[in-house]
Amino acid sequence: MNFKRRLKSKKNCKIGIDLGTANLLVYVDGEGIIFNEPSVIAMEYETGDVIAVGHSAAQMVGRNHHGIRVVSPLNQGVISDMDAAKKLLMLAIRKAENTDIDLTTATCLICCPSEVTQIERDAMIDLAHNLGIPDVFIEEEVKAGGIGAGIDIYGSVGSMVIDLGGGSADIGVLSLGDIVVSESIRIAGNYFDKEIIDYLQYNHGLLIGKKTAQRIKEEIGTLREDLEEEVTTHANGRDIVTGLPRQIVVRQSEIRDVLLPAFETIANTVLKVLQNTPAELSSDIIERGIILNGGCSLIDGVDAYFENKIGLKVNRAPNPLTSIVEGTKVLLKNRGNYYVKPVD
Ligand SMILES: Nc1ncnc2c1ncn2[C@@H]1O[C@H](COP(=O)(O)OP(=O)(O)OP(=O)(O)O)[C@@H](O)[C@H]1O
Ligand SMILES: [Mg+2]
Structure with missing residues (x-):
């Protein structure tokens, strides 16, 4: 897949990620929800090269031969395959049309389940750092989901x-x-x-x-x-x-x-x-x-x-599959600060 685009680089971008066990949703400030597909990635076994992500990779689950590895990088809400998670997220973020996001100046919010351990939280932060995003914070899914559901x-x-x-x-x-x-x-x-x-x-x-x-x-x-x-x-x-x-x-x-x-x-x-x-x-x-x-x-x-x-x-909720990523839009405005109600 070709990452090189002759597009204007978007700086100081805000990115909201609902990295779910079943579905990955990515919101980019000014672009909207740019990715809403299964959290599945298919890679060549020997080289690790990516063959498919999202819907097309999900079609391969249980149907692959020994040359292809089909991976769900999350298990029970937490990252179980860091390399696969990184590749999946990178390709998802690159899906933003007409924009080349400068990840080195971006702020990113990742949502996680409520009872994750510090190690599991750190893995999420490392994931974003691995992508080159310097400013990362984590919020619980129920909080983002509540906001996204309109509460x-x-x-x-x-x-x-x-x-x-x-x-x-x-x-x-x-x-x-x-x-x-x-x-x-x-x-x-x-x-x-x-x-x-x-x-x-x-x-x-x-x-x-x-x-x-x-x-x-x-x-x-x-x-x-x-x-x-x-x-x-x-x-x-x-x-x-x-x-x-x-x-x-x-x-x-x-x-x-x-x-x-x-x-x-x-x-x-x-x-x-x-x-x-x-x-x-x-x-x-x-x-x-x-x-x-x-x-x-x-x-x-x-x-x-x-x-x-x-x-x-x-x-x-009116849209139960997208509530969390909708909530990240709001939380990104005030970095999750509960003292400040974000203004539109
Ligand atoms: N119409 C439907 N009826 C029943 N179940 C559904 C329907 N649509 C989706 N699901 C189920 O919802 C689950 C995915 O929900 P969701 O996208 O909220 O999970 P996730 O955010 O990826 O996971 P988690 O937050 O636990 O890591 C899947 O098990 C899927 O089969
Ligand atoms: Mg979820």
Whole structure:
């Protein structure tokens, strides 16, 4: 791929990055969201040369031969392959059309799950430094996601955000511009996919790939108890006895029963956060309700499920897949400072 463009170099650029386990989103000040694709990169095994990133690399998952390495550089919300993460991010940033961003004068905000260790945070900062970006800061996904979902987190009114992503579920209570209580558990989209793979293997004797499991979850995944008319889908895979290709029909209620125990764990974590929330903020959350963010909030019936479990009003964010990167726009204006409400 050719990085050299005869374009004007853009200095002092502000870059917001939602480096998710499933999806990478990059916002560049003055350009908008320039990259919104799966966090996947395909490289030549021997040379490490990049073959594909984003959507086209995601198509290769589970379909590659030994000469190609298809990598998701993040695992459960944190960087697990630094080299691949660096290459992916570099190519994503270079996607800004008509602009050649001067990274050596840029400021960059990277969003991370709430409960990452200092080492995991440092890895994110190192990643940006490796790209040549001198000024880097980290913010929690729930904070950026709350802002991106349209909540005024700077006022003295509490709000609760649940982010159901690909690698982690993050729950946070926000007030006066920052997080008051939070929890993060590494049970989210990828975990649901794995549970679907295990279920079909043990109950139908069929081995399916990750992409198929993800499609099944997105197509017929539900948490609704009353399924009047049961929807089905097909699953193609390899019969674990004969080793031959086989197709089966999967019912929505089966997938619901696979998802429910995982959501039970997430709901218990939400209850734990509520139990640790100061009383005044609890009363605000009763009034305002809870906001759902992240791709897995799109699973059918998730809002009603949490309402039933928690007893509070739950609303899905208008754009749950882009809320976090939208929030970086605001946080970049004041470098995340909670004393200052950014002005447009
Ligand atoms: N319409 C949909 N229905 C159900 N699930 C969906 C839908 N769209 C996306 N998802 C799931 O959402 C997950 C990705 O969500 P998201 O982009 O918020 O994750 P991420 O930010 O990359 O991960 P994390 O923040 O945990 O590191 C994937 O597991 C994907 O399968
Ligand atoms: Mg995320």
